[in-house]
Amino acid sequence: MKRRSDNMLEALKVAAEGWAWLDGWVQGAKECAREKGLAETVCDGCSIAGCCRNPVLCTWLDALPIAVQLDDAGENSPEVREQLWALGEKQESAICSARPDGVKPEVHECYFLMRGRCSVYSKRPAICRVYYVFNTRDACRHYSEREDGLEPAVTVLDHTDAIDQAVEASMELALLLGDKGGAPLTRSLPTQVSVILSALTIKSESEMWRQIFTNCRMPPHRIRQMIKAWDKKQPMKRRTINSLRDLDGITAGSKNSD
Numbered sequence: 411m412k413r414r415s416d417n418m419l420e421a422l423k424v425a426a427e428g429w430a431w432l433d434g435w436v437q438g439a440k441e442c443a444r445e446k447g448l449a450e451t452v453c454d455g456c457s458i459a460g461c462c463r464n465p466v467l468c469t470w471l472d473a474l475p476i477a478v479q480l481d482d483a484g485e486n487s488p489e490v491r492e493q494l495w496a497l498g499e500k501q502e503s504a505i506c507s508a509r510p511d512g513v514k515p516e517v518h519e520c521y522f523l524m525r526g527r528c529s530v531y532s533k534r535p536a537i538c539r540v541y542y543v544f545n546t547r548d549a550c551r552h553y554s555e556r557e558d559g560l561e562p563a564v565t566v567l568d569h570t571d572a573i574d575q576a577v578e579a580s581m582e583l584a585l586l587l588g589d590k591g592g593a594p595l596t597r598s599l600p601t602q603v604s605v606i607l608s609a610l611t612i613k614s615e616s617e618m619w620r621q622i623f624t625n626c627r628m629p630p631h632r633i634r635q636m637i638k639a640w641d642k643k644q645p646m647k648r649r650t651i652n653s654l655r656d657l658d659g660i661t662a663g664s665k666n667s668d
Contacts (some may be wrong), residue, residue: 421583422478424583428536432576435572455525455527462519469581473606476603497521498600501598502628506635521600587619595626605622605626
């Protein structure tokens with residue numbers, strides 16, 4: 411295991427504390443769901459559902475522990491970073507693209523999914539921690555066979571508020587570490603890990619953090635693509651679209667102030 415700076419150790423500690431809070435929140439939410447008669451679907455590493463086969467957006471703080479784990483294991487080569495970046499580009503393009511009715515969305519299996527199981531489970535991002543499915547395996551199968559792929563046919567925990575808190579925590583810590591603020595540091599998981607792995611090769615700590623906060627933020631053109639492409643009639647995405655419009659205003663304002 412490599413020696414890490416005090417700031418890095420503090421960031422990893424904040425991430426771990428955030429996971430503990432989320433795991434406690436999930437446990438409480440699951441108990442409430444069971445009281446309503448919903449039975450949790452236990453994952454058996456199936457190949458039919460989209461849980462680990464959809465693009466995942468996460469914060470830099472979500473990706474940091476995964477990147478550090480890879481770096482400590484000697485898996486921080488240019489080839490690994492390039493593979494992660496290429497997959498991240500495909501995922502962000504898919505997230506930002508419209509999906510016409512009748513067209514099944516392209517599957518982007520998670521980079522860290524190994525033989526049906528998560529290889530970084532203990533360090534998985536917030537969105538993965540709070541995504542718990544209820545109902546039956548048949549519901550999962552029905553979701554995978556839908557042609558539009560827009561809405562799950564399963565019941566999941568309402569985790570919007572929990573994710574909002576995770577994003578806010580990552581932004582607050584970034585400000586303490588020197589970030590100048592703006593849009594949330596949110597991108598696809600493989601992109602985030604690739605960016606942080608590259609930054610971990612930099613000897614200067616201040617430059618390392620600058621690279622992370624510069625490149626772990628969704629580019630303005632991607633934000634505008636998402637606003638344009640996502641169907642506002644989808645209930646799950648109305649709040650997100652409004653947030654993206656706010657972020658587009660933030661990035662535009664920052665650009666004009668420069």
